[in-house]
Amino acid sequence: MRADSDTACRYCIGLLEKLVDIPSVFPDEEEILLFLEQEFAALGLNPRRIEMAPGRWNLLCSRGSGSPRICLNAHCDTVPPNGESTPNARIEGDLLYGLGSCDTKASIASMTTAYLDILSRGELSGTVDLLISVDEEGDGNGVRSAIQQGYTCDYAIVGEPTDLNVIRAHNGLLFLKLTTTGLSAHGCSPENGISAIERMLELIDDIRKSVKRFRSHDLTGSSSLNLGEIHAGDRPNRVPDRCVSRIDIRFPPPVRISDVESTVLSIVEKHEWASCEVEKRGEALDTPPDSPLIEAILDAGRTLGLEQHVAGLRGWTEAEPFHTMLGIDSVVMGPGSIKQAHTSKEFVSISQTQQAAVLYAKVVAQLLSIA
CATH class of the missing domain: 3.40.630.10 (Zn peptidases)
Known part of the structure; x- marks a missing residue:
């Protein structure tokens, strides 16, 4: 046929x-x-x-x-x-x-x-x-x-x-689950606490800047980071002491997953209040x-x-x-x-x-x- x-x-x-x-x-x-x-x-x-x-x-x-x-x-x-x-x-x-x-x-x-x-x-x-x-x-x-x-x-x-x-x-991909911790306090006195959300945003900003430094590819462009999920807090008048997010990092060839992981881990490990878990990866x-x-x-x-x-x-x-x-x-x-x-x-x-x-x-x- x-x-x-x-x-x-x-x-x-x-x-x-x-x-x-x-x-x-x-x-x-x-x-x-x-x-x-x-x-x-x-x-x-x-x-x-x-x-x-x-x-x-x-x-x-x-x-x-x-x-x-x-x-x-x-x-x-x-x-x-x-x-x-x-x-x-x-x-x-x-x-x-x-x-x-x-x-x-x-x-x-x-x-x-x-x-x-x-x-x-x-x-x-x-x-x-x-x-x-x-x-x-x-x-x-x-x-x-x-x-x-x-x-x-x-x-x-x-x-x-x-x-x-x-x-x-x-492009390759790396899905990560990030967790940051802080210190809870009353929302009327946020200076007495440490916001896990603000720490998360700081962490993601640092990761995004580092990922952007990877070389680009003529056909696939440059690296990118998408903040796809973020979960934290339960009330507007309480400083959140824990934040969990999921991010999607895309990277062009010839960058390898090992390059991206080592870059991210080097940033996360600088902070005792941050941790990272790999959820999905592809070269x-x-x-x-x-x-x-x-x-x-x-x-x-x-x-x-x-x-x-x-x-x-x-x-x-x-x-x-x-x-x-x-x-x-x-x-x-x-x-x-x-x-x-x-x-x-x-x-x-x-x-x-x-x-x-x-x-x-x-x-x-x-x-x-x-x-």
């Missing part, structure tokens, strides 16, 4: 509708995993589980042998509904609406269709994998756990909504611009008349563990716009989803040198 055939196009969008109709808010991915497992088995793809936790597993289909080994990866989990999120798939013209439609169930549908295309071409001179991961919207441990259990490949394309542009670099991505993977994608895109751009992303994706843990070239590319992801009216273009299937198939075929 060639990805550009009418049959493949109908299958691709039909699969996408079914996927969007199945709720898969992390960490509850089991229902959609069972559906995909049954779907892949019915197609003769011999799916196997790579367990991450009870009721949570990555799903792997693999065909061929030897190198190059190419992985098509997308995550099946979504964020919780946002406001008036569409619970089921709804088609209006060229757009398919629904939670998870572009992030990243369209990529799953496109990659599955491309995978079937490649298998229909006969014997492979290499290996092609379809890896459906979990936990991307949670702690980001899906792909990481698969690699820790022995999964490996030579190239990885990670499906995320990029409008089919190629993301070769993105930055920087795949070389002359990568054969990028060249194959752009070549395939030109044959389809696409005007693709090679770009960077300030966010984090599961392309990172492929790159840092396996030392391979990995990129991010998929149908849909990141502007629609996590919104109450999330949607994806049907025609672009079908186009993505053809593009993925052409890229894999080129890397495997098959017609």
